[in-house]
Amino acid sequence: xxxxxxxxxxxxxxxxxxxxxxxxxxxxxxxxxxxxxxxxxxxxxxxxxxxxxxxxxxxxxxxxxxxxxxxxxxxxxxxxxxxxxxxxxxxxxxxxxxxxxxxxxxxxxxxxxxxxxxxxxxxxxxxxxxxxxxxxxxxxxxxxxxxxxxxxxxxxxxxxxxxxxxxxxxxxxxxxxxxxxxxxxxxxxxxxxxxxxxxxxxxxxxxxxxxxxxxxxxxxxxxxxxxxxxxxxxxxxxxxxxxxxxxxxxx
Numbered sequence: 482x483x484x485x486x487x488x489x490x491x492x493x494x495x496x497x498x499x500x501x502x503x504x505x506x507x508x509x510x511x512x513x514x515x516x517x518x519x520x521x522x523x524x525x526x527x528x529x530x531x532x533x534x535x536x537x538x539x540x541x542x543x544x545x546x547x548x549x550x551x552x553x554x555x556x557x558x559x560x561x562x563x564x565x566x567x568x569x570x571x572x573x574x575x576x577x578x579x580x581x582x583x584x585x586x587x588x589x590x591x592x593x594x595x596x597x598x599x600x601x602x603x604x605x606x607x608x609x610x611x612x613x614x615x616x617x618x619x620x621x622x623x624x625x626x627x628x629x630x631x632x633x634x635x636x637x638x639x640x641x642x643x644x645x646x647x648x649x650x651x652x653x654x655x656x657x658x659x660x661x662x663x664x665x666x667x668x669x670x671x672x673x674x675x676x677x678x679x680x681x682x683x684x685x686x687x688x689x690x691x692x693x694x695x696x697x698x699x700x701x702x703x704x705x706x707x708x709x710x711x712x713x714x715x716x717x718x719x720x721x722x723x724x725x726x727x728x729x730x731x732x
Contacts, residue, residue: 487529487597487636489675489718497525497632501726511651518728519623525632529595536592541626544605548612548619561613565606572602597635604629604640611643620647633722634730637715641731653727664724671717679710 487494501521508514527534547564551557574581574590575598581590608628611617620628628646654660686703688696716732723730 487595489636489672489715493528494632497521497528498722498725501632505726505728506656509652514652515621515623515627518726519626522626522630522632525635526596526630530592533588533592537596537630541622541629544629545619545622545625548608548625551609552612552615552619557613561609564609568602568605568609572598575599575602596630597637600634600638600640601629604643607640607643617643617647627728631728631730633719633726633728636719637712639716639719639731641729645729645731649729653729656725656727660724664721667717667721667724669721671714671719671721673714674710674717675714679707679714682707682710 501518504517504521505514508517523534523538526537530537547560551560551564554560571589571593574586575593578587578590578594581587608617608620608625612619628641628643634641682703687700687707690697690700690704692700720730720732
């Protein structure tokens with residue numbers, strides 16, 4: 482499952498989802514559940530990256546230490562600024578793979594791309610701001626992993642505010658038949674949007690803007706429709722998966 486994007490057409494994602502359902506559903510204690518979900522998220526990244534997942538885990542440890550330093554230091558403004566600049570640097574590196582390759586940092590850029598660092602960046606900024614403003618204490622390590630790297634939201638979000646993350650119940654309500662069916666229906670809706678509607682639009686109408694004349698104008702309009710379907714499909718799948726495993730996932 483190596484690659485720059487999480488491919489929902491591959492079986493590995495769905496096997497991890499199945500494992501998550503059987504792993505998390507019986508756990509009714511908050512701390513073991515948090516540790517189990519964190520282990521699942523790190524395991525999923527290990528499937529994506531192999532040994533490079535250790536670098537991601539080291540990064541989360543560094544973020545955890547930085548958040549505690551920002552929260553407890555008299556120089557929290559300076560520390561928060563330094564942390565924010567480092568996140569910005571990694572974000573630019575992620576968005577400019579050619580520059581990263583020129584600097585000999587191609588493996589770093591590939592790792593950032595694989596874990597969807599654009600979305601991770603927004604979560605990093607959100608938790609840093611919450612801790613800097615002392616609205617929340619720094620999260621423990623499992624909670625930080627679960628906020629920054631939820632396996633079902635890595636591909637294309639959606640973004641969850643840190644306030645929403647901390648407000649969700651530590652243990653979800655017991656799943657019922659209706660809730661499970663609604664979650665499966667939401668996932669199926671997302672799959673239909675992505676692999677039927679968006680796929681047909683791309684195959685039938687999109688030329689990567691190589692066409693000219695009036696067709697270029699038409700393609701621009703169709704592209705926006707395709708983009709909406711593709712991203713809303715990922716959101717549908719993420720929300721449905723979140724409901725199945727009892728992890729609050731925002732619309």
